[in-house]
Amino acid sequence: MAANRHPESEPALPASESSLASVVGSNLAAAVSIAAQAGARIDDVNEVFFEVLTRIEEISTLNAILDLVESVFLRALFHELKHISHQVYYHDTDDASKVAHFQNACALVEEYAPQAKQLEVAVLISTSHQYHLSYVSSPKKDLLRRWHCCLRDLIARTPLGELLHHPAARLPRVRWRLRVGFFGIDKLQKFSSVYRDRMNVIQGLDSRRFETFLIVSAQYAASPPRDLAGADLLWGSVDHVVGCDVHDLRAVLTQVGELHLDVLVYPEIGMHPLTCLTAYARLAPVQVTTWGHSLTSGIPTVDYYFSSAWYEPTDAEANYSETLVQMRSLCTSYPDLSIKHRVRKGGADFTSTLEVLPPPPTKLVCCMQTSCKVNLHFLRRTMPRILDGAPDAVFLFMREHFASATRDAISEALAGQVLFLPTLLFGTFRTVIARSTILLDLHPFGGCNTALDSFLEGRIIVTLPGSELPGRFTQGFYRRMGVVDPIASTEDEYVDLAVRFLNDSKERRRVERLIEKRRSVLFNDQASVAEWEDTLLLVSRPWVTLMRRKGGDRAGEDKRACAGWLPRLEFRGCFGCVCTV
Template identity: 30%
Template sequence: MEKIGRNDPCHCGSGKKYKQCCMQHDAVQSAGQRTQQANRKAQVGNNLQVAVEHHRAGRLAQAEALYRAVLQADPNHPEALHLLGVIAHQNRNHALAVELIGKATRFRSNDPNYFSNLGLAYLALGRLDEAATSFRKVLALKPDHAEAHFNLGNLLSNQGKTEQACISYRNTLAIETSHSGANNNLGAMLCVLGKRDEAEGYLRRALAADPTYADAHCNLAHLHMDRGDMEHAIAAFRQVLTLASHNADACFNLGILLKQRGQTEEATACLRKTVTLSPDNAEAHFQLGTLLDAQGQPEDAASSYEKAVSLDPRHAPAWNNLGVACFYLGRLDQAVASYRHAVELRGDLAEMHVNLANALRDQGQWQEAAASYAKALEINPDSAGARFSQTMGTIPLLNDTPEQAESARQRFSLALEELDRWCTAERAELAAAAVGSTQPFYLAYQEHNNRELLSRYGDICARLMAARQGNAAPQHAPHSPLRVGIVSAHIHEQSVWNAIVRGWFQHLDRSRFELYVYYLGAKQDTETTWAAGQAKCFEQGARGLNQWRETILRHQPDVLIYPEIGMDVMTTQLASMRLAPLQAASWGHPETTGLPTIDYFLSAEGLEPPNAQENYREKLVLLPHLGCCYQPSPVVEATGEDLAALGIDADTPLLLAPGVPFKYQPQYDRTFLDIARELGKCRMVFFYTPRLDGVIRLLRQRLESCFAEAGLDFGDYGLFLPWQTKPVFYALLKRADVFLDTIGFSGFNTAMQAVECNLPIVTREGRFMRGRLASGILRRMGLPELIADSHEEYVKLAVRLVRDGAYRDDLRRRIAKQRSVLFDDIEAVRALENFLLDATKKGKTE
């Protein structure tokens, strides 16, 4: 609109001059508009000022409302757009932040703070190039803008441009020397570049500027870790967690360091917290699994490994360890599947193939197992673990024929010879780590004298472990009271503990003997707690070989007793060294250890055959009767479970055969066939654990074939049940007509349980102690009539016990009357005491 002059015609059309008509009215109206505009501007300014105060105080909702009020009055207000974008960035709505701050820069293109915050929003979105452009725009406008140099350094660090990031951080510090973030980040970058001494200086400057700066403490801790300074690293990580208890990185690394230092309990707590704080950290789940494994918690360990592989399916060590845990738990199918994953990912590691081979062997897949052992040695011919496992893998868990068993013995002998040649002095240190990793455990289930084979194996073990012996063989005068060390992985409710060891703990005369217990296992129960209370010293917990060796040597035991050798890695390694002047084994694994470092074998008069010394490398000690002070089981109430649900007919004769599957040798399969042919209708019940599914399948096939050759269906007579709970098992013992003891490798604990239920046992006395356990029990009770001396007599006796109810009931009464002689036999403990005192006085060579 053109401006109207005073003397121009009035715009209202009156015909008068403007000065004589509307000029005065228009002047009043214009002044009012100017006043309104001024008021609006003042309100905008006030709203902005109050909004900024709310913003600085952290009251973001109130600040946002006022910024929006400003923009409603002035949609292009640059400061309101900028600060509303800052709030969006703070609320993690980075896309909106970019939109708002970007718009603000169009109206105010010379404010470095606008471009600085725009760069931060781009950085949060991962739009690094645009972020870099923004930060460089800041520096073009204001070269001494410290935060822009700092933010550009962070961006370059995220891009992996470490050297350039260092330049930006140095530029920051040239402007602001006490900038804690730049000092910290420059220190971290210098650590990446390996300039640790210079890095430490900057990190300490960061902490001087801000002693509560958790990230700087954390980076300093990592620097100590890189230097191998465990103590200072641990202290620094602890300081981080004091300042920032939810720092997952510090929690994880503290757990790893504590694990390395053997502080298992606290390390576990740290890693549990880590996976809570950072549930997607696959490595934390894996490391937690390793700790749980070491503490004897395989179920929980397996769960941790499963979580690790679900987060990182390419984590080969987690797949491998999941296989190890499942193998221990008896979940062989899952173990094999896990090992296959590990091999697929890291087929270049011999260890993975060895583990797969061991699981395949226990599944009964001998040929595939042999191929995996061979593959392991193809990958690493110097793998001691593969060498030992391949050697032990020549012994099948179960044989189809006696000829197959004999062929396996020959292969084992040749493999031992090859292993002996391979274990040279130059390889001793390497090979020692594999001692006991796989053992000739299943050789005992062949009814042969294994002394020669096991002595050769024992010589290899002892020769290799001599490299780990360290100190000379201990020689000292006997202490008074005599220090008796017990080394075992089974100080808990378990067959070896129940049968042999518990009685020693309860009845050894503490005025003459002190018990030093070295519990190598991890399982804890009420028996473990009780045992610890009986000992002068009770050592337990996850430890390495050197730690156990030094602990034992420090205590200077006069005698070390290993209740079982051949069932545990650490037990075998320790037993292969000389750690006490006198060392003895007992019959937890009932045959010679073959070790030259074991002086005596504690056995029993009632269990050994004539000329038994021929079967042992050690000097045989025959304790009276059964050689143990066995305590009767606590009263077990037999369950009222419907046995029909288990496939057991109340009217059908019931014969229990509760041996583990690998105790059943093929030459005795016809025993069950002949019993079935004589009895006709009957039910013979065998037991298994899920771990032995593959072996059970082979045993079932063998029995089915044996019966089929005679025109019978094994399924009409035999039944395989999973191992039952104690109440259900006792219900079966009380319902059964006869207990069929395994031939060649007898049962002890199961036979004692049968006795406790007054169930007659049929046994056939074996050639070796391991085949004479049940017969020893029966002789001790004065019931030798239940001991058969031939196949025919075994069958005849089993059939008579089923058919002749009066005879069976009479035997039940006699068992109930005479079984007390089996329990609480203090004489065996007193004889052990006398032997220990005499042997330590005379010296082990006497």
């Protein structure tokens, strides 16, 4: 099939061009009527995937609306992607079937993209990030690489193709300071896990060696979002805050390219379409991502993935399309939110939530992570057995994004001893953790920030490490503290540990005291900041020559005073050589 260029069709970011009304066309009235009969109200001007896949619970209603999509290509594509993105299909479909459906979606894009019309291009752009694929327990590097290569090739055939390779992006340069940009649109503008993971690293970079750029939405260029804890410090710590029009992809690519960055860091790729679309372009000689979305990007223009040897398995390189850098630090300087930037408790949700929590002697088992992390098959194999061993336990889940059918399935598996809580303010969420007897790390996609929150509240989180990064953070944190008791190696041991810590208060308190005594090594880690500095300088060396200032760099003894600092970091660079710090 010949590759056609689309001279008139410059792809838009998710907006009216990929709306429900645009996609169903003359069938809009029928689609709205079908949704209304099922008790759902859909907004015809919003992006189609959001409206259909998050607002429609019933499978029959969903399929009836998808069948009204006028484009044969989009109709077929949506019927494949629903198995990964729709809340009911997602929890009912096993991982192998999800992978098969995603492969089918990739094949459709490969076949139809060269002749895609403007509307079809806009819809593909709006679905570029495929957020839910991260939570599928299966190797994802080849899947993501195939998907993103399709979409990147599609954009290359549009007028935006000329912006995918900035002319100065890979020219050698001489600097006084390394120019490092952090693409913060979306996740660094809210109190997200990504924001908490990265804020101290960005703030801590040595201003004598780094010229820093924080790239955000235009409305936050002059001042940070109100009520975002610590934002004044973050915005004030960087040299430049750059505001972009998030609805104009051409403007974003042009503006970021004109910054002439030496290193462009994406704190996450895959949680928002714009991170994928911008990462398709070569806007800096070195482009880096890390665990916002804790999996490989699969994008060929992303060069490095920064992680930590505390979390990664021995064969971790096989999971990444990027060059994997395994730091010897934690790779994050996570703030101690029990002391600094603590979001206040109180308010209506605080009072109402505490009122519904059953008092002792009921034992609260906190499983409050995003619904995508709940693997129903694992839940059914393990949690009823935990309940058998601790009959007075009540399991806590988040209500958001669980379809009623999925909530019913969880409740049935746990004999009704379950509470689904609404989305909570951070202070209330932390109070629920503090009131819990133990937490369960949801396998195979575990927690990161939730584990750190549990340690700050002095609570045990029982974990069964997965085979890839998302399921291994909690184990890494425990090992860094020198606490191994709550780490299971099998499902049976996971059940046994949970029952043991629920029933044996003396043993539970012993481990809680260990956590309280040793948790400080996990927070405000200056060794991570120092290692980020060293690694950024190292990966930029092929392109950037830094001139020495009189007096030299920061004194070596200062850096070596950081707890946990290690003098050598080795990884295989993009050019095949072994790089050492």
